[in-house]
Amino acid sequence: MFKGKKILITGGTGSLGQALTKRLLKLDVDTVRILSRNESKQVEMESQLNDSRLRFFLGDVRDPHRLSYAIEDVDIVFHTAALKHVHKVEYNPFEGVKTNIVGTQNIIDACIKENVEIAIGVSTDKAVSPLNSYGATKLMMEKLFVAAGNFINKQRHPTKFITLRYGNVLGSSGSVVPKMINQIRSKQKVTITDPSMTRFTITVDEALDFILESAKIGKGSEIFLPKLKAYSVENLKKALVELLGDTGEEKIPIRPGEKIHEILINHDEMKYTWETESKYALVYPFSSDEQFRTSHQGFSKTTSLEQYSSDRTELLTVSQLKQILQKSDLLDQKSL
Secondary structure, X not given: OOOOOEEEEEOOOOHHXXXXXXXXHOOOOOEEEEEEXXXXXXXXXXXXXXXXXXXXXXXXXXXXXXXXXXXXXXXXXXXXXXXXXHHHHHHOHHHHHHHHHHHHHHHHHHHHHOOOOEEEEEOOHHHOOOOOHHHHHHHHHHHHHHHHHHHOEOOOEOOEEEEEOOOEEOOOOOOHHHHHHHHHHOOOOEEEOOOOOEEEEEOHHHHHHHHHHHHHHOOOOOEEEEXXXXXXXXXXXXHXXXXXXXXXXXXXXXXXXXXXXXXXXOHHHHHHEEEOXXXXXXXXXXXXXXXXXXXXXXXXXXXXXXXXXXXXXXXXXXXXXXXXXXXXXXXOOOOO
16 A cells, blocks of 8 residues: 555654654655654764655644645554653643644644645554653644544545554664663663563554554544553563673652553543554444444454553563563664
């Protein structure tokens, strides 16, 4: 479905955007347009990939006029742009609103105007029962994408708006894994808030597979979620210590807005949830159960009403975490 397509990635110079770009370039796409504010990362990315199918647009999703030019004649949009660092958005909440909410509505408006085929919005587990400002803005991002599906009309507004919700991508910018690696390599003590804290995790390749598969099967207005394992902060620290050495530990307070455990589907959402062996689909009641069953082969209605949270799923052992880290390139990178 990607062969010969023109694709736009918002926030395309971020860790996910760059990985997605590399994967899409292997799928014989026509062009990949990168929209981001980071000029130096664009120059670096352009030099590293050196592919004539790449187009780089300096701009911001907050700017609807610039966005309209970037999306013109595009077939598929991957919306990954966001202000995502919890403590930064907690201190600057309205900046999060302008990028994560207003920026998302700008994406929706531009996609409808330009008759884009598919728009994929990337969300986060922090959008569920949000405790922090970042999570609240991503919850609204989800709501906007789900509601935008009501505009689907094959003749006038064909865009399918599909939302993806998943946990932390292993090694993503600003996340706990590269932070701990840098601390150990710098001979600093590893900072720990609560050792029992758990987090969902997904590797970059798993995230890319999930994103592209969801784009293929989505009909519009769904929220797709992968079935994930999780890790405890204590086990992650032990795995990194065994791999890199022990530099000691320092307990620090939990940051504002931070949860002990993350939730991917809360108790109230379970009544709208369908599942396969590998994923969930959250479908708010804009269509009947029979319509969804007919249009999404292989999904069955979830019977459990227990919330899907990082303390209620399979926790990775220290040995499993070591294997995952060794298979990744995180330990080989000099600076993360």
